[in-house]
Amino acid sequence: MDERSVVTAYRRLSGTYDRFFGPVFEQGRQVTVGKMDCQPGDRVLEVGVGTGLSLAHYEEGVQVVGIDVSPDMLEHARARVNGSADRITLQLMDAQSIDYPDNSFDKVVAMYVVSVAPDPKKVIEEMKRVCKPGGELFIVNHFSQGKGPMASIEKLVSPLSKLVGFRPSFPLDGFLRMADLHVLETRPVNAFGYWTLIHARNPDA
Template sequence: MSIRTDIPDRDHPRAVLDAEGVRDAYRRWAGVYDVVFGGVSAHGRRRAVEEVNRLPGTRVLEVGVGTGLALPRYRREKRVVGVDLSREMLEKAAQRVRQEGLSQVVGLCEMDAERMAFADGSFDIAVAMFTASVVPNAKTLFAEMSRVVRPGGDLLFVNHFAAESGLRWWAERSMAPLARLLGWHPDFALSDLLDPAQVRVEAMEPCQPAGLFTLVRVRNHAAMALAA
């Protein structure tokens, strides 16, 4: 499995600067990511891929594929393309694909998820696991995923979304400055990803541990994809 890097990108200097910060962070984490984050994120990844496997359509885009922890769970009939900003993480994913013979993975691309080079409607399903809160602009990510998924397809997200009140709300905001240094935003809200007045959420499901993460599924309506 090779990693494509010769994909044209759109000129957007500020996004590139932000992306470099993300690259630097994950360059440091690549070697230990599976050990540090693999366990706590395992249930959310499993549930997201279960949803992808039951949905119609074979063309699947995994945004923020990282080291490929979720890749072995996709059914063999799916055709999965993974994108990530970190070449170091993608190299780990490519090694996993080779070692485990994951024929359902047809491509791994080094690419900015906010400015993807795929044509409109290239996929039936796009899934982003623990990615929305670490990109510079989550609504741009949502718009790009809407663009590259066909109308009537599905967008799935697994992420931590902030509490709206109570002790957890206070704790998340107290943790925010430190968490941002680690690339995680505990104060990230669902409204930071999508506009609830414009986007109909088809399903929301809390995931372990202790409902810390949430699986969100959105149907990609034609008007939404056109607006993106």
């Protein structure tokens, strides 16, 4: 995966994304935003906001910045939030190099993004950097199983990652070692619990 292939993959997917990935990922979005328990005045960064399907789940009074590297996905998000510009800001930005100062947000969330970005380690480092000390991080992703029938399918489609726009082979234990997160909870979400929500606390300074 590289940035160009991500942008190309999501240019292709953007028109049909909501129809297919809207319902498939929806329970995970709702559980995640519910778990975030945002309070009025909270500043939230949503990394890889895509077409903005999660944005309706945030309470009024929460300031949300959504960033994405795909102009095509963001165009759909912009149409969706039309009229909420006072509390939702959308920006074309690479999550591997976030253009905000350290400690800018109370909560930082990435839904279905870390196995898509070219350098997941850099994304996590940036999420931690812009999150306030003691703030909260939320990551939802599919992590590969390593065994069972799904493992064979993941291996089979692995060489197609540029085409499908994500890395099918992405094990949880390797990710947690690499991310070095202070994990508070992990829980399965979406159909068959096939995706995992990770809730972590950003270390105090």
